[in-house]
Every structure is written in C-alpha cells, then in structure tokens.
Amino acid sequence: MKKRKRTIRYIILGSLLLLVWLTQMLPFMGEIYARTIYPVISYCLSFFSRWIPFALGDLFIFLSIIGVIAYPFYARLHKKLRWKKILLNDGEYLLWIYVWFYLSWGLNYFQKNFYQRTEIPYTEYNKENFQTFVNEYIDLLNHSYTPVTSINEKLVREESIRLYHQLSDSLGVHRPPHNYLKAKTMLFTPFISMVGVTGSMGPFFCEFTLNGDLLPVNYPATYAHELAHLLGITSEAEANFYAYQICTRSQAMGIRFSGYFSVLGHVLGNAYRLLPEEEYTQLLERIRPEIIELAKENQAYWTAKYSPVVGAVQDWIYDLYLKGNKIESGRKNYSEVVGLLISYREWKKKHYLHLKE
Secondary structure (H helix, E strand, O other): OHHHHHHHHHHHHHHHHHHHHHHHHOHHHHHHHHHHHHHHHHHHHHHHHOOOOOOHHHHHHHHHHHHHHHHHHHHHHOOOOOHHHHHHHHHHHHHHHHHHHHHHOHHHHHOOOHHHHHOOOOOOOOHHHHHHHHHHHHHHHHHHOOOOOOOOHHHHHHHHHHHHHHHHHHHOOOOOOOOOOOOEEOOOHHHHHHOOOOEEEEOOOOEEEEOOOOOOOOHHHHHHHHHHHHOOOOOHHHHHHHHHHHHHOOOOHHHHHHHHHHOHHHHHHHHHHHOOHHHHHHHHHHOOHHHHHHHHHHHHHHHHHOOHHHHHHHHHHHHHHHHOOOOOOHHHHHHHHHHHHHHHHHHHHHHHHHHHO
C-alpha cells in the first residue's frame, strides 16, 4: 500500500513536471496559462492568503529552507535512513516546490511581452528621443512635487486597484482579482533591507509583501509595482512601467509624486550613459533642489541599511534567476522601464494625432 502511494505520487509529480516544461518550451501554452489559467489560480490563492494576517509565503520559504537543511540530520540520526533515501526525499520535496512555484505564478514568465500584448510598437532608443522624453519628464516631476510625510495605506490600495481596473484593457494587464488586496509586511524586514529589496511577490500563495522600512515616498510606487507582479507581470521593467502609469494618474498628490520619483534613478542612470557630461549637469540643474535633496536622503537611508556582502550575493542569485526565466538582461531589466516609457509616449502621441484626423 505504501509503495503504491509512492508510485502514484511519483506519477503525479512527473506529469506536472512535464506540463511545466512543455509550457516553458511552447509559447502558445505559456499564453494559455497567463491569459486563462493564472487569473483563476490568483483569484483562489489570493482569496485564501488574504485572511492570513502575516506573510504566509515568507514563513513557508523560511521553514522549507530550515527543513531541507535539517531533515538529513534528523532522518539519519533518528530514523536511521540511508543517505540515498534521504537525498531522494529532499530532492522530491524540492521538485514539488519547483512545480508549485511555476504552476501558481512562475509560468507567467513565458507569456507575451508588453509590446506583443498591447500591440504598441517598440520605439528605437536613441539620444534624440531620450532627450525629448527626459525634458518632458523633468517638467512633470517638478510640477508633481509635494512633501510626502505619511503613508495612507487604504488610499494607496483603493487608488491602485481602481486605476488597474481602468487601464487593464489598454495596457495589457489583468484586473485585480479582489478589491481588497492589502500588502503584507515582510517577516524578515531587517535582513531584507540588508539586501536592498523593497518589496516582493509571494508566488506560492499569490500575496505580495512590502519592506517594513519603506519611506512614505517609496510606498505607493512599490505597492503598485508589486501588485503588477500579482497581476501576472514578471518583467521588473514592466512592473516599474505599470507602477509609474498607475501612480502618475492618481488625483492624490503624494501618490502621483511617488510615481514620478520612482523612476528618477533609472532616468538619471540612462542620462549619465547617453548624454555628454555638460548636458547631464544641465539636466540635474533643472530638477527642483527639494527633489535632489530627497533623492540623496533616500539613497543615504537605504545605504545605511544595506550590507554590501549579503547584497552582492542576493544580486548574483537574483540575476541568475531572472536570466533563467527569459529575462535576458537580468537585474538590468529594472532600468529598461525608460525604453517602455519612451515607446508608450511615442505611441500615445501618434494615437491621439490619428484620432484627431
């Protein structure tokens, strides 16, 4: 009886592994998963996990790591199992985790990208169109500035969900599965701050978590970014893009400024690479001094919490993870939001001109 149960378990696991691998290899299956299957999974898992007040996924990952490490010692010393059996058991558990990760969220990596989903054409990224974009962006950034001294979680949640519903069809992203999607606080915030992570998507239970150390100006854009991941967006650049679009459309001044401010580092990084030193300096001088000071304070705040050694290890692991899931640029993917913003700006300009004709 025991052997029969094990055989059935292996057959189920093997079948699920085959399904995952086929979906990864065949684009149409990835699209079927992302468009029709994932919305049902996210609805069910997020409905369940929202009743748990803490980050269930964080606890699950932590206990799994402890269990995988401790099990061999327990099995060897107390159950007297052979090492071969112990390693097989540990390996099987990791394979179930692998299957669960991809079936519950990870297969979204194999859907169409932003340009394919929205049919918005890619605009060549060059100095000229970047300069046009950055001039407009700085004007909007300066105009949107407002001191953000507190976090209104309820307002951020309501505005984000409302605007994702509003923009879902035109921007190729799912609608939120529920109107109550409260972000949870990461269980291990001090450690998470050491590696420089401000938020994460919990794929195992379709919940998203935010770093408890988030500054008020960071909170709205980070919430909208992680919510984009919950809605099936895997690209960090795309999640940044959606966070920007959601926040900058809000009527709440603090949320709107958070959206513009969230991409400032990426814009300046691209400007530093593309523009001559004199032009880059002139660009900086156009930004309101209050915003420059806020950016410096923000950087100093997170740098004080960051551990270069632990952070470097996390960066290396996450870079490999992204590249292993069709994000070829790895961690550089975050900064590719500027290219998305330029393409969207050009498309919108031509689209509205066409409507006026």
